[in-house]
Amino acid sequence: MPLLVKICGLSTRETLDVALDAGADMVGFVFFPPSPRHIGLEVARDLGSRAKGRAVKVALTVDADDATLENIVETLRPDILQLHGKETTARLRDIKQKFGLPLMKALPVETAADLAPLPGYASVADRILFDARAPKGATRPGGLGAPFDWHVLENLDLALPYMVSGGLHADNVAEAVSVTRAGGVDVSSGVERSPGVKDPELIRAFIRAARATQELMVR
Numbered sequence: 475m476p477l478l479v480k481i482c483g484l485s486t487r488e489t490l491d492v493a494l495d496a497g498a499d500m501v502g503f504v505f506f507p508p509s510p511r512h513i514g515l516e517v518a519r520d521l522g523s524r525a526k527g528r529a530v531k532v533a534l535t536v537d538a539d540d541a542t543l544e545n546i547v548e549t550l551r552p553d554i555l556q557l558h559g560k561e562t563t564a565r566l567r568d569i570k571q572k573f574g575l576p577l578m579k580a581l582p583v584e585t586a587a588d589l590a591p592l593p594g595y596a597s598v599a600d601r602i603l604f605d606a607r608a609p610k611g612a613t614r615p616g617g618l619g620a621p622f623d624w625h626v627l628e629n630l631d632l633a634l635p636y637m638v639s640g641g642l643h644a645d646n647v648a649e650a651v652s653v654t655r656a657g658g659v660d661v662s663s664g665v666e667r668s669p670g671v672k673d674p675e676l677i678r679a680f681i682r683a684a685r686a687t688q689e690l691m692v693r
């Protein structure tokens with residue numbers, strides 16, 4: 475199975491086109507006002523129709539309520555919801571039942587103890603995203619450009635597909651895949667020139683580097 479490459483935090487037509495033309499499998503849109511990548515619903519509608527059928531559209535939310543999710547689903551028309559907050563297994567079940575969309579649950583990782591909630595999430599999520607745990611007091615739970623210790627996932631035995639994120643860039647993505655055997659990689663800061671401002675060349679370089687890791691991938 476080919477490695478899935480997700481470019482997250484896209485907020486303009488130009489950079490979305492770069493990601494799509496360079497072959498991104500998944501494109502992520504952030505709906506979290508404190509983030510420099512947050513987009514409003516009208517932009518979501520525009521970018522969503524532009525990406526339709528060209529890549530998997532991912533809506534990233536953080537502990538969003540039903541009304542917020544409803545607006546996002548109605549405008550972006552996502553293919554999958556990325557839940558990047560403290561959503562419980564019960565909340566995942568509820569969201570799945572209400573919206574009928576596949577779910578990718580982000581799990582913050584710093585040490586092996588952070589993997590404890592995995593069995594619960596794996597019983598309802600369709601995919602897991604292992605992301606670096608944000609430091610206390612951070613303004614957002616992800617998208618900070620910091621990696622975690624990938625060796626925490628070294629002996630992971632998970633039936634569900636999983637991706638890794640956190641501080642990835644063109645020069646470290648191969649090692650991240652090699653250590654974690656993840657089936658997908660997700661990047662935001664590593665393809666930006668400043669927070670929220672995507673760089674076309676960095677997007678292309680990341681996708682090229684990720685594609686070159688293909689033979690290391692297991693799941």
Ligand SMILES: O=C(O)c1ccccc1N[C@@H]1O[C@H](COP(=O)(O)O)[C@@H](O)[C@H]1O
Binds near residue numbers: 615618660661663664
């Ligand atoms: O990108 C954001 O601003 C963001 C906000 C809130 C939750 C998650 C966010 N981004 C996700 O974080 C990881 C890692 O990003 P980075 O490459 O380290 O910047 C990735 O999954 C983003 O989708």
